[in-house]
Amino acid sequence: MMHTTPQNPPLAAALITMASVFIAATTLLAKALGTDTLGTPLHPLQISHGRFLFAFMVISSAVVLLRFRLQGPQWRLHLGRTSCGWLGITLMFAAVAHIPLADATAIAFLNPVFAMLLAIPLLGERVGRWRWGAAGLALLGAMILLRPSGDSFQPTALLALSAAAVIGLELIFIKKLAGRERPLQVLWFNNALGMVIATVAVLPVWQAPTPMQWGALAALGTLMACAQACFINGMARADASFAAPFSYATLIFASLYDYLGFGVIPDAVTLAGAGAILTGAAVLAWREGRQKPRLPEGTPQAPAFRP
Template identity: 35%
Template structure:
């Protein structure tokens, strides 16, 4: 799945000492760009599969590979790596991430990859709104203004009422809102949980949840579909891993603009695999959404430095 603009926070202690931060801006930027390429390739293959395979099965195959990879990483470190300190929040985050993945993959059957990716960039705006009831944060007029501007960008991409509008355009927005809940839960756990532990539990919870749903819409899978699903799982896991590593080498304020370049990767894969290019409205809306998200990230960075008289 996409969503490389807001990765897990910096590592915290949970079973093992996290790797130390090593400042290397160029390496961080390179990792973010590579992460976006892997995530977009996973989205492109998911769209290819969506023509014949239900979204629930595509996501299930992805989570099967995701869970196997994360267990292979964590199990050698002992059971302490799998022991969460906030199990309820881990469960809530795992469900939110899974729902977000299913909704986004569902949208790919009907929408160009670039349109779905551009719309999904709205997740930081949902985080701003959810921070009030869930985190008790005070949101000032600057961030509210940026949120409204971002919503205008989404309307430009989706163009409700236009000749090309379809209800499937709402799926990436719903996916982004579910992802925003996941980010809020991640923030609530950031002081106590290691990102590796969090990723592992998200993989396990998603795989179990999707496995329970398979009997309700199962259809036989070809060998090609299985291998493509495995590719989606491996590529998306590598993509998210690269993004997490990137934030160990550079600040979020530096990396955020490069994370939004995932739209370019989505456009490249969309063109070569489906002969589809985003139109001028998608580019305009994406620029507006990205600018509002970057401004919100800038205000978050200023808040982290100290109290602001006006937010």
């Protein structure tokens, strides 16, 4: 069954921008938890577990309060989507503990590029010159951010690059899932399955968090749930070519948080690499919006960044 939502571009812009505020805050919390800022650093698997655990609690509360009825899910698509999402988030949390938030966030914007590349063999999509050019420009930006020269090379940035690739694969599952289920149901199953996967994965490395770490984990999961809700509802209320660019604000907020929390100031290399990636992602979103018809609610039409 298809579901439609009234179009409201100003509200869409506000929701996507708010999602960006929340997403950037989750990366800041992940960095604090993955370093010694709040105590003994937690393993990325444990940070990811906290993200899914508390997000699941928040979304389940919304399901109960709204008396939302869950219907028959597309189990294979949900499992594939959630497995990729869990792995992508875990790799991203591992990356932000070692490289500037601006670098990790900019590299994460490559996920629609990887989704485009994967859609060729997996969905049989054809890619024109504009989209190839946008992908090439974005990948060039990633190479700049890796700083592949001498002592400046950032091997841990490869974790963020891997995260973008895995999340790109997740977008393939989301495209197949789009329009088949209501957004709240998609969010609930995503976080429920993610919590199960993360719980099993964290057992070998779990350690007792400090009270401050528990608070940060709870805040991380809550903010991620809010980001997902804002993002999906924002994308449902406007074309991707209009809404997606507002997600680029994530990079601005991530840089601001990194400066306020850790005193990190983006350098010229970060600005150049991020600029190339964002330009490529913007062109890709623009072409996607021009070439494809309006899709049902909950369909991420090649978004620049997906929480």
